[in-house]
Amino acid sequence: MERVLELKDFNVTYVNKYKKVYAVKNANLQIQKGDSLGIVGESGSGKSTLAMALLRLLPEKSTEISGTANFIGKDITKLSKTELQKMRWKELAVVFQKSMNSLSPVHRIGTQIEDIYRVHHPDASREEIFKRIEYLLQLVNLSGRVYNLYPHELSGGMLQRVSIAISLMHNPKLLILDEATTALDVVTQGQILDEILKMEKELDMTRIMITHDMSVVSTSCNKVAIMYAGEFMEIGYVKDVLKNPKHPYTKGLLSSFPSLKGEKSKLEAIDGFLPDLSKLYDGCIFAPRCQSAMDKCFKAKPRKLETDEGFLLNCHLYGGEN
Numbered sequence: 001m002e003r004v005l006e007l008k009d010f011n012v013t014y015v016n017k018y019k020k021v022y023a024v025k026n027a028n029l030q031i032q033k034g035d036s037l038g039i040v041g042e043s044g045s046g047k048s049t050l051a052m053a054l055l056r057l058l059p060e061k062s063t064e065i066s067g068t069a070n071f072i073g074k075d076i077t078k079l080s081k082t083e084l085q086k087m088r089w090k091e092l093a094v095v096f097q098k099s100m101n102s103l104s105p106v107h108r109i110g111t112q113i114e115d116i117y118r119v120h121h122p123d124a125s126r127e128e129i130f131k132r133i134e135y136l137l138q139l140v141n142l143s144g145r146v147y148n149l150y151p152h153e154l155s156g157g158m159l160q161r162v163s164i165a166i167s168l169m170h171n172p173k174l175l176i177l178d179e180a181t182t183a184l185d186v187v188t189q190g191q192i193l194d195e196i197l198k199m200e201k202e203l204d205m206t207r208i209m210i211t212h213d214m215s216v217v218s219t220s221c222n223k224v225a226i227m228y229a230g231e232f233m234e235i236g237y238v239k240d241v242l243k244n245p246k247h248p249y250t251k252g253l254l255s256s257f258p259s260l261k262g263e264k265s266k267l268e269a270i271d272g273f274l275p276d277l278s279k280l281y282d283g284c285i286f287a288p289r290c291q292s293a294m295d296k297c298f299k300a301k302p303r304k305l306e307t308d309e310g311f312l313l314n315c316h317l318y319g320g321e322n
């Protein structure tokens, strides 16, 4: 299997004059071609930090990044500015929850799309661009008519569809959707997820879906990585993890979604709060909230159980002594 992305001991720390915030810690992750990986965790678990770090969008002055992030053979952490520019959109594209807000209100959608297209294909003709975009708009269920409209003439759902179409313009090797459908109503969200699945069949796509919503993962991903306080706790196939969760945090997270199709509730199943990420802890980061915690969980980090395919369990119940 071709590896698209492989993180090894990947750390992201926010640094200011007064403190450090350890937002992503010793992350190991693999994504194979064709995978759709959901990264799930409650607010503040470090999901967006990870995405921003992969795109190298975090300010260098106030963040420390260590470890490696191999993306189709190159370590993203070591790329120069020029190499990064070449890679963004073309090989690695992202859609954020607020991506639709980054469209300029005073220019027609089509003009903006043309400008973005020409970053990588400066000599492209209007016809060539229009053909490509018409095809992509169709994939996200929008008519070519949108091309001549201004952003304020479109609904939120339509704008987010435009953002997704733009992100696919250069057929990226990896698409990251960071809460890309979260702000939309449930019906539109469902439609867009269906469209993403259809697109994936048509284009040769590999996708990371960052979300706090387990139902999004269950309907649109084949693998899932459960993140808590900056660490991956469990990584596996969706069908296994959802049916037979192993990590106590995964179990808690799933029980807060009683019916994956039903109403969403907050993380009520797990008492307590996220730990203070400006401190480093000797034991398992989840121990203070864990109902299965043993003495050793407070004293030492679990030895991670990892497989060659990138599956993981980060828990004393499974890993044994360090």
Ligand SMILES: Nc1ncnc2c1ncn2[C@@H]1O[C@H](COP(=O)(O)OP(=O)(O)OP(=O)(O)O)[C@@H](O)[C@H]1O
Pocket: 014, 015, 021, 023, 041, 042, 043, 044, 045, 046, 047, 048, 049, 050, 212, 277
């Ligand atoms: N610029 C920053 N400086 C210091 N700490 C930060 C900064 N940005 C985020 N953090 C902290 O890093 C941790 C991870 O935040 P992050 O936004 O990545 O989590 P998240 O899982 O994406 O949450 P959400 O779902 O709410 O977006 C949090 O504790 C947050 O307070």
